[in-house]
Amino acid sequence: MANWSDVPEALKGSFDKFAELLQSDSALKAFTTSDAITQSTIFGIKSSGSDNAILIAVTNASVKASTGSSKDTLFTLSALPEQWEHFFKDVPEAGYQSYWPMLGMKGAEVQGDKIAMAQWAHVWRRVLELAHEAHCGPIQEDEQSEPTQDFLEGRYVYLDTPTWGKTKVFYEYSGEGKQQLVFLHTAGSDGRQLHGVMNDPRMRKKCTIYCFDLPGHGRSFPSKQPPGAHTNTEDSYVGIIAAFVKTLGLRRPIICGASMAGQGCLAVATRYKEVGAMGVIPLQGCEYLPMERGWYDRSPHVNSALFNPEWVYGLMSPTAPSANKQLLWHTYSSQAYGVFHGDLDFYFGGWDGRSRIANIDTNACPVYMLTGEYDPLNTPEMARKTADKIKGAKHKTMPGLGHFPATENPQKFVPHLLEAIEHIQKIRSESLSSLRLGND
Incomplete structure (x- = not known):
């Protein structure tokens, strides 16, 4: 069983798959392809009580993962070991389907620049989804028939x-x-x-x-x-x-x-x-x-067209059709x-x-x-x-x-x-x- 007191160690077995998904994911590519990104931005993901973090480096059209000290990040998403354990279940339980509801729990916190956290919410949300997919495999979505006619x-x-x-x-x-x-x-x-x-x-x-x-x-x-x-x-x-x-x-x-x-x-x-x-x-x-x-x-420092949908995105069921x-x-x-x-x-x-x-x-x-x-x-x-x-x-x-x-x-x-x-x-x-x- 994974020891979630050290998130990089707990995800060690799926790290290569995670790195591959970061490079191939079309949504992440769309979020990060911009000449306005002129320098590398690094944020972290870690368990509270530990300084060992997954470090995510974002540059124009590229997202790469490594491990290291959370002191080197612009901001870090921190949560209790048991909270990460619930998040990384095959199908997360209610309240753990996203980092947003976890952030409302005691023990979870954003360390560092909170404005930067809001500015990059679309990126870290997708990064966490890909980390979950690398570790657990894709979540089985509810089936839904394809509509062929509209009656409105x-x-x-x-x-x-x-x-x-x-x-x-x-x-x-x-x-x-x-x-x-x-x-x-x-x-x-x-x-x-x-x-x-x-x-x-x-x-x-x-x-x-x-x-x-x-x-x-x-x-x-x-x-x-x-x-x-x-x-x-x-x-x-x-x-x-x-x-x-x-x-x-x-x-x-x-x-x-x-x-x-x-x-x-x-x-x-x-x-x-x-x-x-x-x-x-x-x-x-x-x-x-x-x-x-x-x-x-x-x-005025946060793009509401990116932040608003990200905040509500985490309030949905993890099995809802994409x-x-x-x-x-x-x-x-x-x-x-x-x-x-x-x-x-x-x-x-x-x-x-x-x-x-x-x-x-x-x-x-x-x-x-x-x-x-x-x-x-x-x-x-x-x-x-x-x-x-x-x-x-x-x-x-x-x-x-x-x-x-x-x-x-x-x-x-x-x-x-x-x-x-x-x-x-x-x-x-x-x-x-x-x-x-x-x-x-």
Whole structure:
């Protein structure tokens, strides 16, 4: 068994394969081929308590590995021996699928220049993936059928919204089912992440699905806020959802979304009459997330188009199909400066339902919470504790999925979503029957 108190020694048997992958990997080549790289940058990977590190030297179009003292690095990714042991399992357990969630654990730290760590996040993430592949072999990805036809249609609509004002917003829709479903995208992204679910034949038969890009996101036009000043609040978020429902003339739709949108669903449940919602399906949501904010995504020293997708990349399941991970990476790289950070104003502390969620009327607005097991930000335990405080709410943990379940693996996610929809329909039907009997 490998002794992870010395990472270079533990990976000694796979070092030649690792060096070969560093030279042949097309993604790493794309990340490092630039005449702007004028001198060698060296970073390290080591176990805490040891000075012996894997040294990664990055030059224009080349990445090479050696071993030596971490004192010679610009920055070093350090973690406890047992944390590296979990990371280098054939299929890492939840919380160890990436160095990002490990960095939130006690004992893991970035030593040295933390700005440089953020600047080179795209490179060290891929280097760690290749180290894992050299040591364990490629991770077996979930199978996924190749799509051959798209069923979405898109249009623009003008919405009057709090904070953002009147904005030209892009939306898409699909399906012919009777149940209307409004799907919300995650912070700093857009509706492209939801195409897999919106094209799924089971969903199209059950629902008519709508998804809109928030102002300044994806294909929607920017709001009246100055560039870089985007922010999201509960009033602006619930307000635009309500405006969308009203403008399109939707009747009692179910609202669903993950991450920031999961928090938004809970906010909608507390204000369901304002939105006209039939029920909510919060994904990766909880009552409050008091996480310490990072500022790398608004730093003038860090390329947010590289940093933002890297930070969220580590929140997904390690077995998610690579094409779906790359879609998430692309959408997070393609948003305007400050959009992601402004959305997180709502996600991290801007939504606080601790004093209100117990008052949610789940007969009038049923709540069915779903959480991917691999999410290190909004964990299944956090979501379950929130659901326990809402009388009549349901919660379910989804195995093999992470922070972006609808994008990571639509085929695996849809059965959970259909179960939640059917639960809401059942509760609403029973509630309406009770009201009729009472009126009689």
